[in-house]
Amino acid sequence: MTTLDDTELHSDASYAASRARSDIIHELIDDPQARERQNLRVLTGDRPTGPLHIGHLFATLRSRVAIQDKGVDTFILVADYQVITDRDSVGDVRAATFGQLADYLAAGIDPARSTIFAHSAVPEIGQLMLSFLSLVTDAELRRNPTVKDELAATDGRPLSGLLLTYPVHQAADILGVHGTVVPVGRDQLPHVEQTRAIARRFNTRYADGEDYFRAPDALLTEMPVVPGLDGRKMSTSRGNGISLCMTADETAARIRKARTDSERRITFDPERRPEVASMLRIVGLFTGEAPEQVADRIGDGGAAALKAGLTTVVNDGLARHRERRAAFAADPAYLESVLREGNTRAREVATQTLDDVQRRLGLRY
Known part of the structure; x- marks a missing residue:
């Protein structure tokens, strides 16, 4: 198995290549005819770990609305399972989820044009992750910057299996709904590169070279730095x-x-x-x-x-x-209906993806 090394994940050449692809994606998004031909689908999201703040508004929410308003098919993930990757207590995830949803809608996310869904409501993503785990190595996962940073900050605390496999879970999120564009900053590029590698490896190993999964592109965004009131990162x-x-x-x-x-x-x-x-x-x-x-x-x-x-x-x-x-x-019934409808649509897509994957693995009985 060809693996991603630190050079590929972090080199200036790798960034330059991602930057070039990102510039093309920006042009496609701004061109209605080209956008339709390329069948773009954006996948983005947040962990419901607490209230969203003005950093989210400037760095992500407004750009999502702009992408949606240009007619790009947009999937927004409420990554509730990822809340437990690095903490013992999850808090009130339900309240955080619906608070997050209220902020999405208030910012201009339109559930008629964007699909908002929760991890826990789409179990097919977890099943896809199992097959994707066969396509990565332990060394690759441990070299991922998010995992490395967490390891450095644990002060001897054991690394959870969920956190170690976090990059693969993200790949399942993206590929499960056939996301082709992932808006990220430069620090998140390694996650997209890992997803691209998984897509290519699946196609080679299990799909006889067919491009079943499109390798998603990073949409590099110039996210404004929104510091906290004390000079540190806002949290x-x-x-x-x-x-x-x-x-x-x-x-x-x-x-x-x-x-x-x-x-x-x-x-x-x-x-x-x-x-x-x-x-x-x-x-x-x-x-x-x-x-x-x-x-x-x-x-x-x-x-x-x-x-x-x-x-x-x-x-x-x-x-x-x-x-x-x-x-x-003030209208929890409406919020529940928005999430329920988004969950239904996302699960329909992920169910078809899982069925396609299992057939290619020879696991249909």
Whole structure:
């Protein structure tokens, strides 16, 4: 078996090739006739580990809406099984799932044009994973950056089998619904490359060279960096984020309690003043300004003026989303129907895929 090594996963040449394919995909998405000929299908999603925050809004939700609005067949996965890859307690996954769904709809995801489904509702994906596991090596999995990072952070804690096989689970997600385009940042490229390798290996080993699975392409996105209020990556669990489900008062309180420093004049200095720099970046995301421009505008107004300005732009910028989200959250029966219909469609596709795979494996009785 030919395996992916670190060079292939991380080299500049590999990135350049992915970048070139991604540029072509961007052109296809913008060309209705070409898009239809290529029969593109996007697969993307999130783990329901807690409330979505403004980082999700800027980095993924808006781009998904844009792709959907261009007429691309879009599948959005609520990756509930992946919640347990790296934690002992799953929390209230059901509440997180429906909260996530309310944010999807509030952001503009249209269930009539995008298929929203949950891992746990499509068991065929898990069955596909079994055959895909035969197409990868233990060494490949351990070289995956996500797995390597988790191993480095475990401090001696045993690595779960589910986390070790996480890249294969993702491949089953993508190939199970015949996703051909996966929007990712550069750090997630190795997952797409592993999926491409699995698709090729399946075709060679089990499909007599037929291109049953199309090797999916990464749609490299210039995701904006949305830092938390403390300068670190925004995360609900760290308490440094602004969740989309927060009220205006809760947002104001979160920003008011955020740490800054004692310097009166506001400057953009990420190394020396990470908290202030983060707030300036967030303001800029909502206003379209560079953080340096925001800093110059606030000047000697100090931390009070910075926090007041940040509170205003966030609450104004999220007002419409929050209004729509509240309306969806108040109708749980509708949310359940959206997920149920999405689950049904995704399962129909995955069931056909599993049937095709089992026939090629000689497992139809």
